[in-house]
Amino acid sequence: MARTESVMLELGTQAPDFKLMDVRTGHLLGLKDVRGEKGTLIMFICNHCPFVKHVSDELVRLANDYRPLGFGSAAIMSNDVVNYPDDAPEKMQEVAMKHQYSFPYLYDGTQQIAKSYHAACTPDFFLFDEDLKLIYRGQLDDSRPGNGIHPSGRDLREAMDAVLNNRPVSANQKPSIGCNIKWAG
Incomplete structure (x- = not known):
């Protein structure tokens, strides 16, 4: 397993917009569609990475725990599906159903959204506040x-709880570690 750390994007960065297909429903969704009143969690994941498989159930628990508290969430898969067919949209749909993803699972076929977020690994997490400013990455x-x-x-969870309790999110954040995003070409 190759270990790649997330790029620690500058806190305060505005969330890049997107319009991607949710493999669970076949509908196009944008940032405004997944945005939460208190905050928005964007997760870069994939199907085949052992780091993602290790945390899949916790991702579902976390999304389910914080949705009623005002947090929106979405997962984005940006890997090259030509060389990694286990991450193809139809396989994404199977994984979403198997793990009962309660959040949109979006397909970034051009990889432009991963680049705009500076996503580097799976899993990679970006938490934005109510104004869509980055408050946690790691x-x-x-x-x-x-x-x-x-x-x-x-x-x-500590970062999300800080938001709920009107406390600043600690700037002392550890990068995520996982498989590198599989870039095309």
């Missing part, structure tokens, strides 16, 4: 495949 928690730590979403 890891879900300290769990990794094989390290014996159960996924809890601790780091990301």
Whole structure:
């Protein structure tokens, strides 16, 4: 397993807009469609990465826990599907159904959205405030495949809880670690 760290995009960066197909429904969705009243979580994931497989159930729990509290969320898959057919849209739909993704699972076939977010790995997390300004980027928690730590979403949950409690999100953030995004060409 190659380990790639996320790029620590500058806090305060405005969320890039997008219009991508949700493989669960076949509908095009934009940032405004997934935006939450309190904040918006954008996750870059894929189907085949062991780091993503390790945290899939926690991603669903986290989205379900924070949706009623005013957080919108969406996952984006940006890998090259020609060389990584396990990440193709029809396979994305299967994974979303299997894991009961309650959030949109969006297909970034051109990879332009991943580039606009400076996404580097899967999983890679970007949390934006109510004004769509970046307040957290980095890891879900300290769990990794094989390290014996159960996924809890601790780091990301602490950031979301800070928003809910009108506290500043700590700027001390650890990068996510995962498989590199599989760029085309």
